[in-house]
Amino acid sequence: MDPMRRSPSPCPSSRPSSPRTPPCEMFGQVGIEAVLDQLKIKAMKMGFEFNIMVVGQSGLGKSTMVNTLFRSKVWKTSLPSLGTPIPQTLQLHSLTHIIEEKGVKLKLTVTDTPGFGDQINNDKCWDPILAYINEQYEQYLQEEILITRQRHIPDTRVHCCVYFVPPTGHCLRPLDIEFLQRLCRTVNVVPVIARADSLTIEEREAFRHRIQQNMRAHCIDVYPQKCFDEDVNDKILNSKIRDRIPFAVVGADREHLVNGRCVLGRKTKWGIIEVENMAHCEFPLLRDLLIRSHLQDLKDITHNVHYENYRVMRLNESHVLPRGPGWVNLAPASPGQLTTPGSMKTCRQAQDDSDDEF
Amino acid sequence: GFPLNLQSEELRNLSLSGHVGFDSLPDQLVNKSTSQGFCFNILCVGETGIGKSTLMDTLFNTKFESDPATHNEPGVRLKARSYELQESNVRLKLTIVDTVGFGDQINKDDSYKPIVEYIDAQFEAYLQEELKIKRSLFNYHDTRVHACLYFIAPTGHSLKSLDLVTMKKLDSKVNIIPIIAKADTIAKNELHKFKSKIMSELVSNGVQIYQFPTDEETVAEINATMSVHLPFAVVGSTEEVKIGNKMAKARQYPWGVVQVENENHCDFVKLREMLIRVNMEDLREQTHTRHYELYRRCKLEEMGFKDTDPDSKPFSLQETYEAKRNEFLGELQKKEEEMRQMFVMRVKEKEAELKEAEKELHEKFDLLKRTHQEEKKKVEDKKKELEEEVNNFQKKKAAAQLLQSQAQQSGAQQTKKDKDKKNSPWLCTE
Numbered sequence: 001m002d003p004m005r006r007s008p009s010p011c012p013s014s015r016p017s018s019p020r021t022p023p024c025e026m027f028g029q030v031g032i033e034a035v036l037d038q039l040k041i042k043a044m045k046m047g048f049e050f051n052i053m054v055v056g057q058s059g060l061g062k063s064t065m066v067n068t069l070f071r072s073k074v075w076k077t078s079l080p081s082l083g084t085p086i087p088q089t090l091q092l093h094s095l096t097h098i099i100e101e102k103g104v105k106l107k108l109t110v111t112d113t114p115g116f117g118d119q120i121n122n123d124k125c126w127d128p129i130l131a132y133i134n135e136q137y138e139q140y141l142q143e144e145i146l147i148t149r150q151r152h153i154p155d156t157r158v159h160c161c162v163y164f165v166p167p168t169g170h171c172l173r174p175l176d177i178e179f180l181q182r183l184c185r186t187v188n189v190v191p192v193i194a195r196a197d198s199l200t201i202e203e204r205e206a207f208r209h210r211i212q213q214n215m216r217a218h219c220i221d222v223y224p225q226k227c228f229d230e231d232v233n234d235k236i237l238n239s240k241i242r243d244r245i246p247f248a249v250v251g252a253d254r255e256h257l258v259n260g261r262c263v264l265g266r267k268t269k270w271g272i273i274e275v276e277n278m279a280h281c282e283f284p285l286l287r288d289l290l291i292r293s294h295l296q297d298l299k300d301i302t303h304n305v306h307y308e309n310y311r312v313m314r315l316n317e318s319h320v321l322p323r324g325p326g327w328v329n330l331a332p333a334s335p336g337q338l339t340t341p342g343s344m345k346t347c348r349q350a351q352d353d354s355d356d357e358f
Numbered sequence: 359g360f361p362l363n364l365q366s367e368e369l370r371n372l373s374l375s376g377h378v379g380f381d382s383l384p385d386q387l388v389n390k391s392t393s394q395g396f397c398f399n400i401l402c403v404g405e406t407g408i409g410k411s412t413l414m415d416t417l418f419n420t421k422f423e424s425d426p427a428t429h430n431e432p433g434v435r436l437k438a439r440s441y442e443l444q445e446s447n448v449r450l451k452l453t454i455v456d457t458v459g460f461g462d463q464i465n466k467d468d469s470y471k472p473i474v475e476y477i478d479a480q481f482e483a484y485l486q487e488e489l490k491i492k493r494s495l496f497n498y499h500d501t502r503v504h505a506c507l508y509f510i511a512p513t514g515h516s517l518k519s520l521d522l523v524t525m526k527k528l529d530s531k532v533n534i535i536p537i538i539a540k541a542d543t544i545a546k547n548e549l550h551k552f553k554s555k556i557m558s559e560l561v562s563n564g565v566q567i568y569q570f571p572t573d574e575e576t577v578a579e580i581n582a583t584m585s586v587h588l589p590f591a592v593v594g595s596t597e598e599v600k601i602g603n604k605m606a607k608a609r610q611y612p613w614g615v616v617q618v619e620n621e622n623h624c625d626f627v628k629l630r631e632m633l634i635r636v637n638m639e640d641l642r643e644q645t646h647t648r649h650y651e652l653y654r655r656c657k658l659e660e661m662g663f664k665d666t667d668p669d670s671k672p673f674s675l676q677e678t679y680e681a682k683r684n685e686f687l688g689e690l691q692k693k694e695e696e697m698r699q700m701f702v703m704r705v706k707e708k709e710a711e712l713k714e715a716e717k718e719l720h721e722k723f724d725l726l727k728r729t730h731q732e733e734k735k736k737v738e739d740k741k742k743e744l745e746e747e748v749n750n751f752q753k754k755k756a757a758a759q760l761l762q763s764q765a766q767q768s769g770a771q772q773t774k775k776d777k778d779k780k781n782s783p784w785l786c787t788e
Binding site for chain 1: 371372373374375376377378379380381382383384385386387388389390391392393396417418419420422441442443444445446447448450452491492493496574576577630631634635636637638639640643647651654655658659663664
């Protein structure tokens with residue numbers, strides 16, 4: 001059971017809405033704080049789930065990045081051989097693993113999107129991705145509204161979508177902007193500058209700066225979203241993160257010997273790029289954000305905000321349908337409905353248009 | 359369909375080649391909870407004067423404000439009070455629900471009903487929130503009862519039938535922890551027998567009390583050990599007595615001092631361990647995943663929902679719930695409208711009746727008036743007639759009198775004339 005979390009509205013107040021109750025002074029230890037340990041024990045027994053999606057063109061190092069993040073061969077990456085063709089259409093591949101660290105079990109699901117942005121015409125290439133994300137919300141919703149429902153509803157909802165921006169050094173491309181705009185409304189998006197080792201530090205800073213400008217100009221609200229900062233501490237911490245987004249990252253799953261130490265890095269003729277070295281790249285920031293500090297927060301925002309928004313949309317839709325005798329049937333969500341966030345209006349328009357033809 | 363390719367059969371355990379860092383997850387989770395705070399709601403069921411308030415004060419080391427209840431309550435009513443407690447960085451919103459008047463009535467048939475209603479009402483409130491379109495379950499002040507402390511009177515014999523009936527009604531709705539109140543009035547050897555009797559009665563009557571969880575290795579042992587001592591024989595006290603060189607919560611009698619926190623004297627410490635220090639989170643979880651789910655399922659099935667309907671998707675639940683509610687509201691409105699119309703109609707009828715009556719009265723009045731006038735006229739006419747007659751009579755009378763007097767006069771004159779005539783030579787009497 002999840003303890004209480006934030007409210008689902010985009011900009012919640014920081015105070016819980018329950019009425020003020022008189023504070024009572026206790027004389028001596030009661031043992032209330034033991035509830036924290038109880039909570040921990042239960043959580044560890046239940047295990048944790050985390051679903052991450054990586055989006056970007058081929059060759060940006062997505063699979064390697066995932067392997068680096070989770071220090072394991074999540075994907076069996078191999079150097080791209082000449083034989084493997086670039087997929088003709090966008091595919092989504094999901095892999096689930098169970099990983100354990102110091103008694104904490106994590107069920108990790110990684111969804112890859114080969115073929116994204118690789119076609120000549122990439123129009124609507126975000127649709128299958130949005131459809132997949134909404135499909136997970138739909139599955140959860142269906143489970144949640146059952147009369148006899150499971151004790152623990154399996155969570156396949158995408159908690160975080162890492163978007164790989166190619167290191168052009170200029171600014172966001174139209175494809176990037178389109179994608180980010182659409183997805184930020186449905187899921188937590190963390191953009192990163194991929195293959196940052198092709199940019200110098202100055203180039204990176206300039207690139208980052210321009211990307212931040214682009215995002216502001218197009219009202220792209222990436223994770224961590226400002227309006228969900230709960231208190232002053234959150235604001236301070238998250239502001240620091242927001243300053244550095246998008247992180248310039250490099251992925252590597254090979255170890256090399258540097259100064260007697262074994263480090264994860266990319267070996268080139270001009271040097272070894274150490275992945276965990278903050279002077280070389282910002283991979284540690286990405287890892288810390290996604291795993292060490294904000295993982296639970298990513299899940300919470302997904303559950304309390306994005307999922308609730310989806311649910312509201314679906315429930316409102318059902319009132320639009322004509323009423324039948326007794327029960328009202330909710331038509332299964334069609335692919336069109338699932339692809340566009342806040343899609344009700346656009347969908348209806350599309351249907352009306354098609355009606356006009358007849 | 360979507361170009362989706364799930365390869366989830368590879369649910370394999372991966373080995374990690376380095377420190378990833380998700381071992382911080384439990385801490386991340388806990389940090390979230392501490393910022394929001396916890397809710398814990400205890401329901402105390404027991405007769406007036408059995409020591410419910412004192413026990414709460416003792417458990418939480420504080421003085422909750424409350425006035426002692428009288429024995430004159432006409433029925434059982436539930437009084438809920440919420441308090442905010444804080445221990446280090448844990449904020450607890452504690453709600454204590456008291457059954458005022460329990461066991462005081464002569465007829466206790468319905469005593470359990472207000473309790474069941476209260477518990478159901480909290481489930482219902484949560485369900486309503488959960489079914490809303492725009493909901494905020496995260497800010498929701500959870501008032502569902504997490505633990506029910508059932509106070510058994512220290513008779514030393516067995517459970518009262520009221521106790522069995524009440525617990526049976528509650529066992530599928532709430533986690534029941536039976537306790538023997540005022541245990542310092544029972545001798546030690548009697549206590550053991552009393553406990554056994556109670557537990558066997560509960561078993562033979564099929565009362566499901568709360569089972570302290572033994573599936574978790576960290577708590578299994580302590581829970582198993584403690585379970586043996588159920589029902590906990592407790593003594594509550596907020597008074598402190600000097601024991602040795604320390605102050606301790608105790609009850610002082612001429613024959614000795616009963617120390618609340620002395621495990622040889624009573625099971626208070628065990629109760630505190632079980633209720634708060636070991637199983638608070640489990641009590642909350644059981645309430646949510648078992649008791650609430652049961653309530654929800656029953657409620658929805660009652661309203662006619664099914665999970666597998668061939669025609670409709672299970673999603674119509676929310677829809678139909680709202681539809682049924684609107685239907686019900688619509689009916690209410692219709693009834694209200696009907697009643698209003700009937701009222702208006704009745705008023706009109708009455709008005710018409712009254713108008714009719716008024717008209718009649720007016721007519722009567724007019725008639726009377728006319729009749730009166732006619733009569734008056736008649737009388738006047740008669741009067742006139744009479745007057746005329748009187749006048750005539752008077753005239754006649756006057757005339758007659760005049761004539762008479764004239765006649766007399768002329769007669770006298772005549773007589774004189776006659777006399778004269780007689781005496782005159784002239785008179786010929788031929």
